[in-house]
Amino acid sequence: MRKQFFFVLTFVGLLSGSAFTQQMPFGGADIKSPEIHADQTVTFRFLAPDAKEVKISGEWIPAKGLLPGSVALTKGDKGIWSYTTGVLEPELYSYSFTVDGLKVTDPNNPFLFRDVATVTNVFIVGGGQANLYEINAVPHGTVSRRWYESPGLGKTRRLTIYTPPGYESSKQKFPVLYLLHGSGGDEEAWIAQGRVAQIADNLIVQGKAKPMIIVMPNGNVDQDAAPGEGKDGFYKPTFMLPSTMNGQYIKTFMDIVKFVESNYRVEDNMANRAIAGLSMGGFHSMNISRYYPGTFDYVGLFSAALMSETSKQRGWKLYEADESTLVQQKDNGYKLYWIGIGKEDFLYQNNLEYAAKLDSIGMKYEFVETEGGHVWKNWRVYLTEFMPLLFN
Amino acid sequence: MRKQFFFVLTFVGLLSGSAFTQQMPFGGADIKSPEIHADQTVTFRFLAPDAKEVKISGEWIPAKGLLPGSVALTKGDKGIWSYTTGVLEPELYSYSFTVDGLKVTDPNNPFLFRDVATVTNVFIVGGGQANLYEINAVPHGTVSRRWYESPGLGKTRRLTIYTPPGYESSKQKFPVLYLLHGSGGDEEAWIAQGRVAQIADNLIVQGKAKPMIIVMPNGNVDQDAAPGEGKDGFYKPTFMLPSTMNGQYIKTFMDIVKFVESNYRVEDNMANRAIAGLSMGGFHSMNISRYYPGTFDYVGLFSAALMSETSKQRGWKLYEADESTLVQQKDNGYKLYWIGIGKEDFLYQNNLEYAAKLDSIGMKYEFVETEGGHVWKNWRVYLTEFMPLLFN
Numbered sequence: 001m002r003k004q005f006f007f008v009l010t011f012v013g014l015l016s017g018s019a020f021t022q023q024m025p026f027g028g029a030d031i032k033s034p035e036i037h038a039d040q041t042v043t044f045r046f047l048a049p050d051a052k053e054v055k056i057s058g059e060w061i062p063a064k065g066l067l068p069g070s071v072a073l074t075k076g077d078k079g080i081w082s083y084t085t086g087v088l089e090p091e092l093y094s095y096s097f098t099v100d101g102l103k104v105t106d107p108n109n110p111f112l113f114r115d116v117a118t119v120t121n122v123f124i125v126g127g128g129q130a131n132l133y134e135i136n137a138v139p140h141g142t143v144s145r146r147w148y149e150s151p152g153l154g155k156t157r158r159l160t161i162y163t164p165p166g167y168e169s170s171k172q173k174f175p176v177l178y179l180l181h182g183s184g185g186d187e188e189a190w191i192a193q194g195r196v197a198q199i200a201d202n203l204i205v206q207g208k209a210k211p212m213i214i215v216m217p218n219g220n221v222d223q224d225a226a227p228g229e230g231k232d233g234f235y236k237p238t239f240m241l242p243s244t245m246n247g248q249y250i251k252t253f254m255d256i257v258k259f260v261e262s263n264y265r266v267e268d269n270m271a272n273r274a275i276a277g278l279s280m281g282g283f284h285s286m287n288i289s290r291y292y293p294g295t296f297d298y299v300g301l302f303s304a305a306l307m308s309e310t311s312k313q314r315g316w317k318l319y320e321a322d323e324s325t326l327v328q329q330k331d332n333g334y335k336l337y338w339i340g341i342g343k344e345d346f347l348y349q350n351n352l353e354y355a356a357k358l359d360s361i362g363m364k365y366e367f368v369e370t371e372g373g374h375v376w377k378n379w380r381v382y383l384t385e386f387m388p389l390l391f392n
Numbered sequence: 393m394r395k396q397f398f399f400v401l402t403f404v405g406l407l408s409g410s411a412f413t414q415q416m417p418f419g420g421a422d423i424k425s426p427e428i429h430a431d432q433t434v435t436f437r438f439l440a441p442d443a444k445e446v447k448i449s450g451e452w453i454p455a456k457g458l459l460p461g462s463v464a465l466t467k468g469d470k471g472i473w474s475y476t477t478g479v480l481e482p483e484l485y486s487y488s489f490t491v492d493g494l495k496v497t498d499p500n501n502p503f504l505f506r507d508v509a510t511v512t513n514v515f516i517v518g519g520g521q522a523n524l525y526e527i528n529a530v531p532h533g534t535v536s537r538r539w540y541e542s543p544g545l546g547k548t549r550r551l552t553i554y555t556p557p558g559y560e561s562s563k564q565k566f567p568v569l570y571l572l573h574g575s576g577g578d579e580e581a582w583i584a585q586g587r588v589a590q591i592a593d594n595l596i597v598q599g600k601a602k603p604m605i606i607v608m609p610n611g612n613v614d615q616d617a618a619p620g621e622g623k624d625g626f627y628k629p630t631f632m633l634p635s636t637m638n639g640q641y642i643k644t645f646m647d648i649v650k651f652v653e654s655n656y657r658v659e660d661n662m663a664n665r666a667i668a669g670l671s672m673g674g675f676h677s678m679n680i681s682r683y684y685p686g687t688f689d690y691v692g693l694f695s696a697a698l699m700s701e702t703s704k705q706r707g708w709k710l711y712e713a714d715e716s717t718l719v720q721q722k723d724n725g726y727k728l729y730w731i732g733i734g735k736e737d738f739l740y741q742n743n744l745e746y747a748a749k750l751d752s753i754g755m756k757y758e759f760v761e762t763e764g765g766h767v768w769k770n771w772r773v774y775l776t777e778f779m780p781l782l783f784n
Contacts, residue, residue: 032628050493101442104496110511110619111626114502123626137623140548144536147557156532168655227502231529234503234515236424263560 031080033108034095034123040087042125044095045108049079051099058095059377060088070098090130091377092195094120113193116184117237131202132384133195138205139165143197145187145229148259152252157218158225159256160187162197163264164204164211173267175391176213176260177298179383180277180284183305184239186226187218193376194278199384209387212274213264217256219277219284221248245280245307250287257295271335274390276300278379279347283307290325293332298390300338302382303345303374306354323361330363336389337365340382344373423472425500426487426515432479434517436487437500441471443491450487451769452480462490482522483769484587486512505585508576509629523594524776525587530597531557535589537579537621540651544644549610550617551648552579554589555656556596556603565659567783568605568652569690571775572669572676575697576631578618579610585768586670591776601779604666605656609648611669611676613640637672637699642679649687663727666782668692670771671739675699682717685724690782692730694774695737695766698746715753722755728781729757732774736765 033045046054054073061069073081094113097104105112106121113122126134141164147156164174179196181189190196196214203209220241224230227237243249261268275296277285282304289299337358341351358365368385372378425437438446446465453461465473486505489496497504498513505514518526533556539548556566571588573581582588588606595601612633616622619629635641653660667688669677674696681691729750733743750757760777764770 048494099494100492102440102491102494102496103499104494105511107495107511108509108628109626110506110509110629112504112511117500117502119497119499119502119504126625134625135617135621135623137548140539140550142536142538144534146534147532156529158532225527229527231527233518233526234501236500237502 031108033106034121036123036125037084040090040125040127041085042088042123043082043084044073044097044106046073046081046097046099046106047079048081048099051075051081053098053100054081055098056083056095057098059091059093059375060085073097088125090125090128092122092124092130092133092380094122096120114188115193116239129381129384132199133380134202135198136202136205138201140201141165141197141204142167143191148256148263150252150255152255153221153248155224157223158187158229159218160191160216161260161264162191162200162214162216164200164213166211167213167265171265172211173265173272174211174213175272175274176215176264176266177274177276177387177390178215178217178256178285178296180217180219180275180281182277182279182281183244184237185281186220186223187216188226188229190214190216193379194383195380196383199380199387203384203387210391212387212391213260213266215256215260219249219281220244221252245283247287249284250291253284253288254292270294270297272297272391274298274300276302276338276383276386277304278302278382279305279374287322289334290322290329293325293329297335298338298386299334299336300340300382300386301351302340302379302386303342303347304339304351304354305347306350323357326358326363327361330361337363338368338386338389339365340368340370340378340385342370342372342374342378344371345378346374423500425498428515428517429476432482432517432519433477434480434515435474435476436465436489436498438465438473438489438491438498439471440473440491443467443473445490445492446473447490448475448487449490451483451485451767452477465489480517482517482520484514484516484522484525484585484772486514488512506580507585508631521773521776524591525772526594527590528594528597530593532593533557533589533596534559535583540648540655542644542647544647545613545640547616549615550579550621551610552583552608553652553656554583554592554606554608556592556605558603559605559657563657564603565657565664566603566605567664567666568607568656568658569666569668569779569782570607570609570648570677570688572609572611572667572673574669574671574673575636576629577670577673578612578615578621579608580618580621582606582608586775587772588775591772591779595776595779602783604779604783605652605658607648607652611641611673612636613644637675639679641676642683645676645680646684662686662689664689664783666690666692668694668730668775668778669696670694670774671697671766679714681726682714682721685717685721689727690730691726691728692732692774692778693743694732694771694778695734695739696731696743696746697739698742715749718750718755719753722753729755730760730778730781731757732760732762732770732777734762734764734766734770736763737770738766 031045035043055070057068057070063069073083075081109121112119141162144161150157179190204211221243222241228234273296275285282301289296423437427435447462449460449462455461465475467473501513503514504511533554536553539550542549571582596603613635614633620626665688667677674693681688
């Protein structure tokens with residue numbers, strides 16, 4: 001170790017490029033943040049010798065009305081502020097600091113998620129449900145970013161695709177889950193915040209989900225790819241793009257299905273196709289599954305924005321025939337129509353109304369009501385509950 | 393537009409979850425940063441009404457000795473500080489702000505690169521050489537993160553692999569470039585900071601490089617994957633891991649080659665294999681190519697850490713026979729041995745000495761001397777110069 005240490009110092013001592021000096025973890029205080037303790041408490045630390053106030057906002061801190069809640073850190077030795085949480089339940093959490101009114105990320109934690117234009121740090125308190133979000137020593141699927149032609153949109157577009165462990169070396173055909181993001185998201189959302197690769201690897205190895213391909217397309221038809229990944233280069237993303245809910249995505253969705261079924265070893269029939277999505281992706285999944293009856297045997301609506309009235313008011317003609325197409329979907333048959341919604345979700349009432357509508361036409365569904373609101377925590381849970389029900 | 397705006401407001405008005413309110417781009421000042429102007433100047437803006445001083449550090453600002461240089465922003469209306477650069481040459485740049493002594497990222501730019509444990513914002517001034525780093529409307533290859541078995545290391549490990557446009561639909565066999573990262577890097581380094589997918593897409597469509605597969609493995613044998621992507625979960629990365637240069641990677645490198653050649657449609661012969669790397673990856677490429685003579689017809693050493701004397705002093709036995717194995721590599725023949733080094737690189741002298749050693753044994757090479765130091769700017773340029781020389 002000593003030898004190695006001297007070697008590193010020698011190597012570092014030779015460095016002159018600014019790229020290197022900027023990147024060096026040496027020289028500053030050796031701060032660990034977050035530090036996740038065995039008892040599921042977490043300590044955060046932040047070096048700010050001249051600051052008057054350092055606060056932290058995070059998903060475990062109760063919100064103050066519409067604003068995120070925060071807790072103050074305490075100033076200690078050498079200008080290092082710190083704060084230790086109570087016991088946190090196993091979960092993936094995001095957080096950020098506010099230093100004298102300035103919202104900043106944690107310089108000691110290089111793990112970040114982008115949500116629309118906002119970047120926050122993340123950490124995992126392991127065990128329990130969060131064990132499904134961790135990278136365990138199990139067989140891993142492959143995650144690819146690939147481009148496909150959409151003749152309907154006249155564009156080459158990017159998607160993310162998970163193929164299960166053993167896909168490449170087997171001759172088996174696999175079922176496919178199409179998994180759709182929410183407003184402001186893109187083909188990076190589910191694989192990042194949704195921990196899809198980890199959830200799938202873990203559920204598959206535990207025998208709780210069938211090995212399946214998971215396709216995560218981009219539902220913003222104005223984009224060819226996620227911000228920073230397409231021809232528009234780096235730009236500041238906005239919450240919603242103009243054509244995202246006007247029906248174009250639904251009308252052209254079979255471009256994606258055709259691409260997948262002609263490029264991957266898949267079972268290309270209704271019994272082996274599932275579609276699910278969160279929020280706007282639930283809206284898309286509801287509409288795509290009724291617009292193409294006989295295509296998907298499994299439908300998952302996670303905190304879905306089931307805004308058929310709004311759609312009609314907007315004059316989006318595609319959505320006008322929703323009741324008759326739902327009846328058609330019902331008559332055509334399917335295996336599972338799964339609705340998950342949190343009781344604090346702003347779409348809770350909307351989902352209750354939708355369920356009543358399904359009742360009124362005699363369309364069967366499973367309705368799973370959970371705690372919590374319109375948050376990734378719920379969408380990850382819904383995915384872990386939905387996947388085991390597929391392709392049985 | 394008005395309708396859409398009202399719709400978004402309605403939607404937003406309904407939001408209650410903190411995840412949503414946190415992510416909303418509404419409510420704050422609508423700040424654009426960086427703003428890249430047509431004349432290749434760039435304006436940065438930072439909202440900090442209560443700050444006394446806001447500075448920016450970036451790769452275009454001359455360093456102060458070993459420390460990065462910085463420029464002060466000017467405070468303007470509504471607490472927004474700003475600064476406009478002079479004309480910048482086309483390039484990918486990284487930068488960060490310092491607000492009253494606190495180093496922070498740009499909250500209006502969600503595009504970031506991680507380099508070891510440090511995260512900085514990035515932007516591109518387009519055109520010229522930087523056109524190769526941009527995502528253009530050209531056919532795109534596929535980028536996959538895949539896991540392979542390394543019997544030599546007794547581990548399942550992760551790598552990044554680029555397959556060229558048309559790979560999946562063709563029956564052609566392709567040549568392979570193995571592209572190795574530097575110290576502190578991992579299988580994410582070249583695809584992120586190195587812009588490998590963009591460079592390859594662009595060079596291939598322009599006919600300047602042959603369609604090829606590019607394999608970006610992880611050279612830190614103690615890791616199964618990049619920090620945050622492997623079984624160790626999220627942790628603070630350090631500059632160098634203990635076993636990274638002790639020979640284990642070299643001794644087990646053929647595990648990677650065998651995996652690639654049995655899982656991809658490749659030409660599995662010397663004429664269709666290239667190996668190149670930056671800094672420590674140059675050290676690895678030099679050693680792997682001599683350790684397996686007859687395997688690689690093309691070798692690229694980019695700002696290579698050619699530390700054979702240091703290796704011997706460390707007692708790393710693998711490296712003791714370097715001269716005899718180089719002679720063997722020479723006698724065995726190869727098509728290209730390419731060395732690129734910046735005149736300000738701390739390894740410049742080291743590379744000159746290595747070239748002299750090659751001269752002394754009559755081993756041919758190309759020596760490309762550039763401006764600049766040990767920085768990604770040079771490694772991207774070297775890659776764009778090296779790729780067109782391959783597989784001809």
